[in-house]
Amino acid sequence: MEITSKVIILDYGSQYTQLIARRVREAGVYSEIHPCTVTIGELRALRPSALILSGGPSSVGDVGAPTLDAEVLGLGVPVLGICYGMQLMAHGLGGKVASSESREYGPSELTIEADCPLWADLDPAEPLKVWMSHGDHVAALPKGFAVIGHTGSVAIAAMADEAQRFYALQFHPEVHHTDRGTTILHNFLFKICGLKSNWTMASFVETTMAQVREQVGDAKVVCGLSGGIDSTVVAVLLTKALGKNVHCIFVDNGLLRLNEGPEVMSYLQEHFDLNLHYIEAQDLFLDRLRGVEDPEKKRKIIGHTFIEVFDKEAKSIQGVKFLAQGTLYPDVIESVSFRGPSAVIKSHHNVGGLPETMNLSLVEPLRELFKDEVRKVAVELGLPDFVIWRHPFPGPGLAIRVIGEITPQRLAILRQADKIVQTELTASDWYRKVWQGFAVLLPLKTVGVMGDDRTYENVIALRVVDSIDAMTADWSRLPSELLARISNRIINEVKGVNRVVYDISSKPPSTIEWE
Numbered sequence: 001m002e003i004t005s006k007v008i009i010l011d012y013g014s015q016y017t018q019l020i021a022r023r024v025r026e027a028g029v030y031s032e033i034h035p036c037t038v039t040i041g042e043l044r045a046l047r048p049s050a051l052i053l054s055g056g057p058s059s060v061g062d063v064g065a066p067t068l069d070a071e072v073l074g075l076g077v078p079v080l081g082i083c084y085g086m087q088l089m090a091h092g093l094g095g096k097v098a099s100s101e102s103r104e105y106g107p108s109e110l111t112i113e114a115d116c117p118l119w120a121d122l123d124p125a126e127p128l129k130v131w132m133s134h135g136d137h138v139a140a141l142p143k144g145f146a147v148i149g150h151t152g153s154v155a156i157a158a159m160a161d162e163a164q165r166f167y168a169l170q171f172h173p174e175v176h177h178t179d180r181g182t183t184i185l186h187n188f189l190f191k192i193c194g195l196k197s198n199w200t201m202a203s204f205v206e207t208t209m210a211q212v213r214e215q216v217g218d219a220k221v222v223c224g225l226s227g228g229i230d231s232t233v234v235a236v237l238l239t240k241a242l243g244k245n246v247h248c249i250f251v252d253n254g255l256l257r258l259n260e261g262p263e264v265m266s267y268l269q270e271h272f273d274l275n276l277h278y279i280e281a282q283d284l285f286l287d288r289l290r291g292v293e294d295p296e297k298k299r300k301i302i303g304h305t306f307i308e309v310f311d312k313e314a315k316s317i318q319g320v321k322f323l324a325q326g327t328l329y330p331d332v333i334e335s336v337s338f339r340g341p342s343a344v345i346k347s348h349h350n351v352g353g354l355p356e357t358m359n360l361s362l363v364e365p366l367r368e369l370f371k372d373e374v375r376k377v378a379v380e381l382g383l384p385d386f387v388i389w390r391h392p393f394p395g396p397g398l399a400i401r402v403i404g405e406i407t408p409q410r411l412a413i414l415r416q417a418d419k420i421v422q423t424e425l426t427a428s429d430w431y432r433k434v435w436q437g438f439a440v441l442l443p444l445k446t447v448g449v450m451g452d453d454r455t456y457e458n459v460i461a462l463r464v465v466d467s468i469d470a471m472t473a474d475w476s477r478l479p480s481e482l483l484a485r486i487s488n489r490i491i492n493e494v495k496g497v498n499r500v501v502y503d504i505s506s507k508p509p510s511t512i513e514w515e
């Protein structure tokens, strides 16, 4: 597909830069984020239809603060400056930026002052709830600009030079807390820039395949496949783009759910013709974990063993130059700006370690997407529902759900109990409503009575949580009938369990997993 409308977002280090990109994608317009250090030559070569200058943590007057090349504003395309982006525009065009006495974070009310296309479809009589996050503000307008909005504390909260199609907002239209923020962004994209809404997830797949082909050429790529949605989408997308040059490595660590690994892998291989290396390393992992009870030790052993096994397999394939990973935007969100001025990159617990040891270049086609967008890509690629809606499953697998020592017997008990949890959540239609649901095997025995006999058996804890990003979570209010059915089935069907408890802790202060 030919890209006719391209918005370039210059990243000045805001935590919201990706959210701006997401809103533009949602509007059906193609966008790219570039660091604010991009040269004017590079920017020109990108042929932008419009520019958005993101917010950022700096003050325009600070030594070393990111600047705006005057020539950027001379490109002749519409520009929207947001927060720091607004201050840069003012500063660069001869206005004045001042530091506020106090920083303003959170909600504020914007009064619309002018009949401006940016406010199309908004009611000027209604103050808008907007989200502020700034220390500085524009104190004097640059030449040619007019005030188009103010708040109680900021006289120039929005400004425009309509002749040049320059617009700037002190608040953040990209965040949910700003009323009608989407309308404002759409007004910029469609009414002001005249862009077309024709960018879809199908276009994402197409352009990403083209980019990957260009990046990788004829070289070979290895890709770790876990059966989770992110790595599966990467494997399928890359295989569509590069064919058999993509080698997908699945490591069976013996810590997977009941039949899960083999089932998912055979499905994928059959439907997507993956070049799959299925590595049976169950014994190696379980040997190394024997006698280990400490959660951190378990994680370290599993992490190192995974790298060792993966590395060995990858080295046996001739000509591998790239490592593909299903890194998503939330995996890098802790960094203030991953490609902007501060360029801090924190590696995610799943992926840390591999790249350094292997000396391969990274391919990360999902790096700019949010989880729900990855699901849309998965639909586009034709992945089945059971992959698309699969609950997150931790890299260390059941090892961190068998509390205490991991033995084949204890794993077998947990697997059976967990299978019942998965089956009942699915049958009752709760599987898709909750973030995650699973069983945990506790390291203690309690007394029970079965028939006429006293029993002394294991306890299973049921953990089911609601969450939107796993950063915070609350225990799911499952119907008591469903809880009763799960408990009855586990106690009756899983030999060695005589008690089931429901975990009613939220995160924080607890975590989702028990270890």
Ligand code: XMP
Binding pocket: 299, 349, 350, 392, 393, 394, 395, 396, 436, 470, 507, 510, 511, 512, 513, 514
């Ligand atoms: P916690 O237990 O920290 O979990 O509240 C948050 C989310 O992360 C998952 N999790 C992991 N995922 N490797 C992973 O891939 C890990 O080591 C790991 N530890 C926790 C957990 O299942 C939940 O979704």
